Amino acid sequence: MYPGQLKIAVAIANIGLGPLEVAPETTLTGSCCEGDTTENKDEKRYCLFQKIYTKTGNGFSERKFKTGTIYFESKPGHQHLHVDDWIEMRLIKMSKGKRVVACKGQKVSYCLFTTGMLYDKDSSSYFNKKFYGEGMPNFALGEYYACSLAKQGISVGGYDYYGMMYEGQFLQLPKGFKNGEYIMEFEIDPAHKYIESNKANNIFSMKINIQKQKL
Numbered sequence: 001m002y003p004g005q006l007k008i009a010v011a012i013a014n015i016g017l018g019p020l021e022v023a024p025e026t027t028l029t030g031s032c033c034e035g036d037t038t039e040n041k042d043e044k045r046y047c048l049f050q051k052i053y054t055k056t057g058n059g060f061s062e063r064k065f066k067t068g069t070i071y072f073e074s075k076p077g078h079q080h081l082h083v084d085d086w087i088e089m090r091l092i093k094m095s096k097g098k099r100v101v102a103c104k105g106q107k108v109s110y111c112l113f114t115t116g117m118l119y120d121k122d123s124s125s126y127f128n129k130k131f132y133g134e135g136m137p138n139f140a141l142g143e144y145y146a147c148s149l150a151k152q153g154i155s156v157g158g159y160d161y162y163g164m165m166y167e168g169q170f171l172q173l174p175k176g177f178k179n180g181e182y183i184m185e186f187e188i189d190p191a192h193k194y195i196e197s198n199k200a201n202n203i204f205s206m207k208i209n210i211q212k213q214k215l
């Protein structure tokens with residue numbers, strides 16, 4: 001067991017009109033950082049560019065915008081590229097009507113790719129009183145099948161799932177953490193670096209009751 005760790009699984013869906021796509025400034029091949037010294041291999045950050053597609057006639061035109069960073073994650077079970085600062089997880093305590101951050105996770109980096117597709121009749125595809133799936137415009141546009149060196153992203157109507165046993169998928173409750181009601185909150189792109197048609201749906205929150213903490 002992992003004392004004081006609140007394990008978290010999360011699925012991040014793209015319910016917009018276009019794919020979410022980022023690519024490093026240079027095409028990274030093989031182990032991504034060949035030629036780098038071992039000292040800086042793990043820390044080296046590459047700039048990312050976000051691609052925004054526009055329909056023009058029968059094809060697409062694209063615009064590129066400089067955005068966040070990507071790096072080689074060398075921890076066991078990873079050994080691939082991660083987009084920095086992708087999600088922040090936190091616990092909020094309401095105190096006299098005010099929000100107090102009781103516990104905050106590291107800003108966690110992710111390898112972005114489409115691990116599954118939303119399905120109209122699936123309860124996990126229900127959001128804001130609407131089902132998302134095959135009926136969405138441009139459904140399945142954008143191909144991101146694996147944790148790629150060349151580009152990363154989430155297809156239209158796709159989601160990126162991170163299981164609770166993945167590295168970093170937890171909040172470490174500090175010593176002396178009090179039992180009680182909290183709001184668990186996840187924010188995607190907490191540094192507001194990525195372009196989206198709607199940034200208002202980037203925060204998910206739910207009530208959670210934490211018990212069994214030794215005081």
Ligand SMILES: [Zn+2]
Nearest residue numbers: 073077078111
């Ligand atoms: Zn990873």
